[in-house]
Amino acid sequence: MSVDLRTRVDSEQAPVAAATFFRETLPALFDAHQAAIGPGGRELRLPDFCIETEGEPWTLAWQGDRVAVKAGHQGAARVRLSAEQLSDLANDQSTPVALMSNRLLDMPEGGLGDFLNWWLVLRAALDARRIHARGDVTFSGPLRKSFTPGTSDAELRAFLEEFGYLHIQGLFSEKEMAAVEADYPKAVPHYEQGDPRAWFATTKDGVEHLVRMEGFERFSPATVALIEDERFRRIGRIPGLDHAERKPGARVGALVKPIGVVKGISDVPWHKDCSLGRHSYECCSLTVGISVTGADAESGQLRVVPGTHRALVWPAPCVQPGLDLEPIDLPTRTGDVTVHLSCTLHMSQPPVRHTRKVLYTGFGQRPVDPAAAEANRLRLQAVRSKTHTSVSQPPGYLGE
Numbered sequence: 001m002s003v004d005l006r007t008r009v010d011s012e013q014a015p016v017a018a019a020t021f022f023r024e025t026l027p028a029l030f031d032a033h034q035a036a037i038g039p040g041g042r043e044l045r046l047p048d049f050c051i052e053t054e055g056e057p058w059t060l061a062w063q064g065d066r067v068a069v070k071a072g073h074q075g076a077a078r079v080r081l082s083a084e085q086l087s088d089l090a091n092d093q094s095t096p097v098a099l100m101s102n103r104l105l106d107m108p109e110g111g112l113g114d115f116l117n118w119w120l121v122l123r124a125a126l127d128a129r130r131i132h133a134r135g136d137v138t139f140s141g142p143l144r145k146s147f148t149p150g151t152s153d154a155e156l157r158a159f160l161e162e163f164g165y166l167h168i169q170g171l172f173s174e175k176e177m178a179a180v181e182a183d184y185p186k187a188v189p190h191y192e193q194g195d196p197r198a199w200f201a202t203t204k205d206g207v208e209h210l211v212r213m214e215g216f217e218r219f220s221p222a223t224v225a226l227i228e229d230e231r232f233r234r235i236g237r238i239p240g241l242d243h244a245e246r247k248p249g250a251r252v253g254a255l256v257k258p259i260g261v262v263k264g265i266s267d268v269p270w271h272k273d274c275s276l277g278r279h280s281y282e283c284c285s286l287t288v289g290i291s292v293t294g295a296d297a298e299s300g301q302l303r304v305v306p307g308t309h310r311a312l313v314w315p316a317p318c319v320q321p322g323l324d325l326e327p328i329d330l331p332t333r334t335g336d337v338t339v340h341l342s343c344t345l346h347m348s349q350p351p352v353r354h355t356r357k358v359l360y361t362g363f364g365q366r367p368v369d370p371a372a373a374e375a376n377r378l379r380l381q382a383v384r385s386k387t388h389t390s391v392s393q394p395p396g397y398l399g400e
């Protein structure tokens with residue numbers, strides 16, 4: 001079971017014209033992929049859904065176990081898209097969650113849940129993926145397991161592929177974590193309001209906190225020592241897919257999680273890191289969390305839903321209603337490391353008793369066409385850089 005889930009290449013993206021797409025492309029794909037759509041689709045609430053592109057309405061209707069595409073506006077849910085938005089949606093460059101995050105979701109009738117249910121149907125048809133149905137994802141053992149640095153690569157790989165996450169205890173020492181923590185105040189003066197690499201959040205006492213410093217390794221020799229260490233680099237080799245390190249200057253985000261945030265992003269609700277799009281071009285990447293201080297239910301721990309990387313389900317902003325897969329907590333001690341796949345649903349729990357410090361870094365798949373991938377990534381980043389200032393309860397995508 002490989003965690004290379006890519007099925008598309010940026011340079012081979014097909015143009016999408018609404019009339020042809022709805023009249024010819026989609027009906028043929030719905031027929032071709034009926035077996036992937038039927039079982040999961042039956043479990044979803046799928047009221048007739050109108051997609052209006054540049055004023056041209058087409059309605060998707062669930063009839064029996066099949067999808068019919070009709071000209072015109074029928075039904076109780078409707079989204080209005082530009083031609084570019086339809087094209088990006090069809091080509092998996094964007095998602096309903098991305099539109100919502102950027103405040104571009106225009107739904108005069110119905111809500112995000114309607115769009116997300118139909119998005120699952122569209123993805124199944126467009127990407128030849130099976131919509132998750134109850135009982136599809138099973139496991140060979142308990143959902144919760146921790147490992148040590150002495151665990152073999154083969155065992156770590158097998159667990160990561162099946163469950164979608166890893167918890168490695170004591171990969172780094174308390175002394176190494178103390179050195180990283182000591183670099184926090186030295187880095188702070190390099191981040192100010194307006195810098196997309198600096199994220200701020202306000203607590204209920206009205207105080208504004210710097211909660212995330214992207215590119216932290218530029219100011220932390222202790223962090224550079226960690227990410228150049230074989231103990232860290234080994235993680236990138238666990239899937240056996242030649243994952244690449246992140247770009248210099250943007251390798252590590254250093255987070256502080258204050259208690260009682262009322263504005264800005266500090267704790268991210270349930271999401272897959274591909275929730276804004278590009279799943280079929282990039283997944284799975286690996287996100288690595290290094291616990292500079294420990295974390296538990298009272299201090300901002302990570303939670304994941306094991307197995308969701310194997311399931312076509314809502315990618316955000318909550319666990320899909322009725323999902324038969326269960327969340328688990330991942331409490332950590334100082335020096336522990338968590339790894340999750342970009343397609344594994346995860347969230348960080350708001351701290352209530354203790355603040356927390358954590359570094360997030362990771363490894364990505366090497367694109368087949370780096371230039372085309374970079375051009376499309378830049379367009380997506382425009383969405384990402386706006387979300388942490390414009391949305392107080394965002395869906396996720398945030399590399400944590």
Ligand SMILES: [Fe+2]
Binds near residue numbers: 400
């Ligand atoms: Fe994330």
